[in-house]
Amino acid sequence: MxxxxxxxxxxxxxxxxxxxxxxxxxxxxxxxxxxxxxxxxxxxxxxxxxxxxxxxxxxxxxxxxxxxxxxxxxxxxxxxxxxxxxxxxxxxxxxxxxxxxxxxxxxxxxxxxxxxxxxxxxxxxxxxxxxxxxxxxxxxxxxxxxxxxxxxxxxxxxxxxxxxxxxxxxxxxxxxxxxxxxxxxxxxxxxxxxxxxxxxxxxxxxxxxxxxxxxxxxxxxxxxxxxxxxxxxxxxxxxxxxxxxxxxxxxxxxxxxxxxxxxxxxxxxxxxxxxxxxxxxxxxxxxxxxxxxxxxxxxxxxxxxxxxxxxxxxxxxxxxxxxxxxxxxxxxxxxxxxxxxxxxxxxxxxxxxxxxxxxxxxxxxxxxxxxxxxxxxxxxxVMGVVKNSGSDKEISHKDYPGVDAVAKSEEIEEQTPMPNFAKVFDDLPESHLDNSNQNLKETDVKVGEYGKTENYKATIALVGSSHSEHWLGGFIKAADKNGYRILNITRSGTRFSTGYEDDSPKGKWVENVNNYLQHHKDIDLVVSHATSAASDSKWVQNQMINQLNIVKDEYGMDVLAIRDIPTYDFSVPEEFEKFGEEKTIKKMNDFESQKDTSYWKDFAKNDERLYKFDPTEFFKVDNQYTPVIGNINIYRDIDHMTNTYSESFGNVLAEKLKYIIENKEENKEVNLNNI
Known part of the structure; x- marks a missing residue:
């Protein structure tokens, strides 16, 4: 050139x-x-x-x-x-x-x-x-x-x-x-x-x-x-x-x-x-x-x-x-x-x-x-690994009862909360670790199988967004105890709801889940979170309940609707680590963490068709929201449970699931908070 x-x-x-x-x-x-x-x-x-x-x-x-x-x-x-x-x-x-x-x-x-x-x-x-x-x-x-x-x-x-x-x-x-x-x-x-x-x-x-x-x-x-x-x-x-x-x-x-x-x-x-x-x-x-x-x-x-x-x-x-x-x-x-x-x-x-x-x-x-x-x-x-290596140890139920501290009113000696703050965010449900939870980009149904996978007494499908998925740890523990099979059918950021456009990725996934349920009549119980604690919109809640009614009426399956857990606009574990338990409790209770309260009260009072469970009592001590119960950190972020705390629901959920599965008579109690 x-x-x-x-x-x-x-x-x-x-x-x-x-x-x-x-x-x-x-x-x-x-x-x-x-x-x-x-x-x-x-x-x-x-x-x-x-x-x-x-x-x-x-x-x-x-x-x-x-x-x-x-x-x-x-x-x-x-x-x-x-x-x-x-x-x-x-x-x-x-x-x-x-x-x-x-x-x-x-x-x-x-x-x-x-x-x-x-x-x-x-x-x-x-x-x-x-x-x-x-x-x-x-x-x-x-x-x-x-x-x-x-x-x-x-x-x-x-x-x-x-x-x-x-x-x-x-x-x-x-x-x-x-x-x-x-x-x-x-x-x-x-x-x-x-x-x-x-x-x-x-x-x-x-x-x-x-x-x-x-x-x-x-x-x-x-x-x-x-x-x-x-x-x-x-x-x-x-x-x-x-x-x-x-x-x-x-x-x-x-x-x-x-x-x-x-x-x-x-x-x-x-x-x-x-x-x-x-x-x-x-x-x-x-x-x-x-x-x-x-x-x-x-x-x-x-x-x-x-x-x-x-x-x-x-x-x-x-x-x-x-x-x-x-x-x-x-x-x-x-x-x-x-x-x-x-x-x-x-x-x-x-x-x-x-x-x-x-x-x-x-x-x-x-x-x-x-x-x-x-x-x-x-x-x-390396310093972080060494400093937090203790968080990998097996935790005993005696020292870390979690939910059972409330359910059984157990007196426990105070311990360092687990999971450790360095690992609390990564304390994820198994479905997130083995990639059986669907991501935001895909619409196909991914199914994770847990609990007893052979000679099981019943099949329970956990369906919905990450607010359903974070219950998986507790359901696996309950399934192990009762001999059930658990199917995890979840997608990040996607409620099991009729509220999405049919041609949207979320709407397509919900449609695919419905097709899956229709072709798997061996499922004894479908479980999903049924409200959004971050929203006071009746429309949002109604679309979730409408979807669960479709499962009940058209597919002939029993349904357990779980109320969403208290939700915040700040990371609870980060607040807890920085400012301590007392200030975090105050901030949690100053915040309106359950905007679905009015809706849930009406639903629980008037609906006699779906099983329902409100876990709110297991997120409070002395009627106050708290970041830790039974020496276990409850939250991994603003609105998701740690898997460790979810697993501590095992005994509570085992009792309620047993009631549903083993009592087939009509006119039974549908509000599981009474069980």
Whole structure:
């Protein structure tokens, strides 16, 4: 290729308004996180800017040298990205050891490793589709998902432009602009269509994965390639610039970004960012460029990456320590501290490595910091294992009776609650461990078989969402005692209800469960949670009862309707670990944890067809909700039992199931709380 002729003619000049746009995006992310608990769309702006800047850099390198080699490209990126990232991960790990509750420390350690090696977005994508994991408190490193996507995008762009160079040389193309435009347009369209599709089908998964976000980078690349030939007058430039900025600021207020992105709604902040950059083509007296190009804006824009990384770390530890949302002053302090730390980090850590001429020395420093991070990760993990190895021991019924402490009014000596705080979140029902619980993406019926699987006296089907599934431990214990077979037929986030659209994934699964039940008449009893404690909507509860009546009337099966357990908007074990039992009990009792009370009272009084069981009494001591009963931690998050506590229901459930199975006469007592 002729090195005297540009592969692609692009406008190569410093665009101060882009630096200003970067700080606007970073501050929007911080402001919406701190004061509104919402997502702003600022990350999407970072993506389009990154696409613009890296495309500009790559094309300029090719135009200048005629070559495009991997190591110079990747070493430059690593020297720019890794120093800040490794330093923040290092600081976060140290702070985590001293300030984070054990319930969240393990998650943070995993995310630290994922952040260092740029795969955290995929880790979050798969955990976000796990309904149970979605209820866990966010870690101080969760925001590194965006950085992971950025790193993966840079690798994709290297492959893309290597391919461009190959085609240019093979076919002796005199100008690669048409080729690059074609490839970037194709990538944008394919990625955008896939983003729309996957957002509709599985939005939590779509939010984090790389392929639904590539179009945002590609739009930045297209802007880079074509910006120089787009001509607008001063008036239009002034108008579209301010429209873009105002629209960008309002993104988080107008849209629930965390639940709608990255589908077609993401076009809003993308368009706003493109309008702002496009308006910068023309110098106007009253244009947005003058504001964004102010020295203070460009200076802050240079550290916007650090501000983005620091603000979430500081906000997370503030919430862990103070246990409340930041007010005006504390929020401003978080932002100012983020700015200060970013200046320090850029000046004394990032700049010396980025600007150093000796690559060997620079990467030696990075290697040392990386080694310290890995040593810390391993050390924290090992210390956690050692510290909590006692939680693996067999617990005796005498010391840890759980539900029986209430059911039998047993006097017990106080012990350290089990499962241990470090393991409480992972104390899952067997169906979640052996993968017999259906996930959010699939609609087929998965059936787990437990209890006595041969020569059993009866078959009991546990059906519904995770609020049915968390009863599995107790039903298995009861089945072992009575000689029953248990079938677990559950799907995360999906009630056994008539309230879903037929063509929705949840509706399809419910239909498939109905078909399964109709073809398995050997099932003696169908069990499902029949209310939602988090909702006071009679419609929601009615749809669940309607479905159970269908099972009773049309399939001829007995049905046990279980009331939902008390539900909170905070993680009970995390609250318990941080503030102790007394304060947690107060917070639990100050919260309206059973919004289904009125509905359940009417249902229990008037319905004489379905068996029903209200477990509320087993979540209280002295008529107060409590986080621990019989020395067993009740909750694993905000609304699910630990499997250990569920198993302690074994004796209670065995008695009630025996009554149902062994008493076939008509007119028997259907309210099992009376049994």
């Amino acid at each position: 002729n090195q005297n002729k540009n592969l692609i003619d692009i406008e190569r000049k410093f665009r101060p308004e882009i630096e200003g746009l970067r700080i606007v995006a970073a501050l929007l992310v911080a402001i919406y996180h701190i004061w509104f608990g919402r997502v702003s769309g600022g990350v999407d702006v970072f993506f389009v800017i990154s696409g613009f800047l890296i495309t500009t850099s790559i094309i300029s390198t090719i135009n200048k040298t005629g070559e495009y080699q991997f190591w110079p490209y990747i070493s430059k990126l690593l020297k720019r990205l890794l120093p800040s990232a490794l330093f923040i991960v290092l600081v976060t790990l140290v702070l985590s050891f001293f300030f984070l509750p054990l319930t969240i420390l393990t998650k943070t350690i995993k995310e630290a490793l994922a952040s260092i090696f740029y795969y955290q977005n995929w880790q979050l994508a798969f955990s976000s589709t796990d309904y149970l994991d979605a209820n866990q408190m966010k870690s101080p490193l969760e925001h590194f998902w965006a950085m992971s996507i950025q790193g993966q995008f840079y690798l994709i762009w290297f492959v893309l432009f290597t391919f461009v160079l190959y085609l240019v040389r093979k076919y002796a193309l005199s100008n690669g602009k048409k080729l690059v435009n074609f490839l970037l347009t194709t990538i944008s369209i394919v990625s955008f269509i896939y983003s729309i599709y996957l957002t509709q089908v599985n939005q939590p998964f779509a939010y984090f994965i790389t392929f639904t976000r590539v179009w945002e980078f590609a739009l930045g690349g297209l802007l880079c390639v074509n910006l120089g030939r787009i001509k607008i007058n001063r008036l239009v430039a002034a108008i579209i610039g301010w429209v873009g900025l105002v629209g960008l600021i309002l993104t988080g207020a107008l849209f629930d970004v965390s639940k709608l992105f990255p589908g077609y709604i993401a076009l809003w902040p993308m368009t706003c960012a493109l309008l702002i950059v496009l308006s910068g083509n023309v110098d106007t007296k009253y244009g947005v460029k003058r504001f964004l190009a102010l020295p203070i804006m460009t200076k802050l824009g240079g550290i916007s990456f650090g501000i983005y990384l620091w603000h979430w770390v500081l906000l997370s530890f503030y919430k862990f320590k103070i246990a409340e949302e930041p007010g005006l002053i504390s929020g401003i302090m978080i932002i100012l501290l983020s700015i200060g730390l970013s200046f320090f980090m850029t000046r004394f850590i990032e700049a010396p490595i980025r600007n150093g001429k000796n690559n060997k020395k620079a990467f030696s420093k990075l290697g040392k910091v990386l080694s310290v991070n890995l040593i810390l990760i391993v050390s924290l993990f």
